[in-house]
Amino acid sequence: SQQGEEDPQALSIQEGENATMNCSYKTSINNLQWYRQNSGRGLVHLILIRSNEREKHSGRLRVTLDTSKKSSSLLITASRAADTASYFCATGSNDMRFGAGTRLTVKP
Amino acid sequence: GAVVSQHPSWVICKSGTSVKIECRSLDFQATTMFWYRQFPKQSLMLMATSNEGSKATYEQGVEKDKFLINHASLTLSTLTVTSAHPEDSSFYICSARDPRREETQYFGPGTRLLVL
Numbered sequence: 001s002q003q004g005e006e007d008p009q010a011l012s013i014q015e016g017e018n019a020t021m022n023c024s025y026k027t028s029i030n031n032l033q034w035y036r037q038n039s040g041r042g043l044v045h046l047i048l049i050r051s052n053e054r055e056k057h058s059g060r061l062r063v064t065l066d067t068s069k070k071s072s073s074l075l076i077t078a079s080r081a082a083d084t085a086s087y088f089c090a091t092g093s094n095d096m097r098f099g100a101g102t103r104l105t106v107k108p
Numbered sequence: 109g110a111v112v113s114q115h116p117s118w119v120i121c122k123s124g125t126s127v128k129i130e131c132r133s134l135d136f137q138a139t140t141m142f143w144y145r146q147f148p149k150q151s152l153m154l155m156a157t158s159n160e161g162s163k164a165t166y167e168q169g170v171e172k173d174k175f176l177i178n179h180a181s182l183t184l185s186t187l188t189v190t191s192a193h194p195e196d197s198s199f200y201i202c203s204a205r206d207p208r209r210e211e212t213q214y215f216g217p218g219t220r221l222l223v224l
Contacts (some may be wrong), residue, residue, distance in 0.1 A: 010117045030210075030211075031210060031211075033212060033213070036217075040199070040218070040220070041218060042114075042139075042201055042215040042216050042217040042218045043114075043201070043203070043215040045151075045212055045213070045214060045215075046217070048209075048210060048212055050210075065126045083208060086152070088152075097154055098151045098154075099151060100150070101151055
């Protein structure tokens with residue numbers, strides 16, 4: 001099974017700024033998925049990027065994937081206080097294992 | 109996205125009792141569901157993979173006799189915490205894999221268990 005590892009562990013920015021989080025993984029993948037978790041809640045699926053894709057957009061989210069480096073990044077543009085949450089990446093189709101996540105705090 | 113529900117959303121029980129948590133995929137059939145537990149400010153830890161019609165696959169260190177998983181239908185998996193103890197207090201989250209959406213996993217809202 002595979003596991004995503006996110007960095008940084010914590011990120012604090014001002015509203016309106018961009019936030020970038022990175023994810024590294026260890027083995028080959030079919031796709032990579034990013035999730036958000038608000039405190040005490042379940043995970044919300046944000047975006048899936050396939051292994052043959054290099055970049056994908058969804059609203060204010062931009063995800064890149066570099067399979068040669070086994071890494072992915074999630075960019076949130078024009079951040080809002082409501083974006084405050086923990087963000088996780090996950091890989092694998094047989095099971096889904098998570099890293100520690102990045103705790104993003106967006107200050108109003 | 110697809111919808112996964114969990115019930116109950118929170119439960120308080122006495123030590124020694126058993127607690128059942130339900131996970132349902134509401135708008136799709138899920139042959140595979142997953143159970144996780146999460147401690148405060150930590151990541152999700154995969155407990156087991158639940159396959160419809162067969163025995164669950166447990167992660168190393170997870171007691172199968174303590175955490176009973178039943179996946180009786182394509183839309184329902186249950187996790188029963190047997191003889192619960194205070195150390196079982198945690199946030200339990202299930203997820204279901206949607207075969208219509210490239211196996212994207214959708215998560216339930218979680219169940220907070222407090223064992224007194």
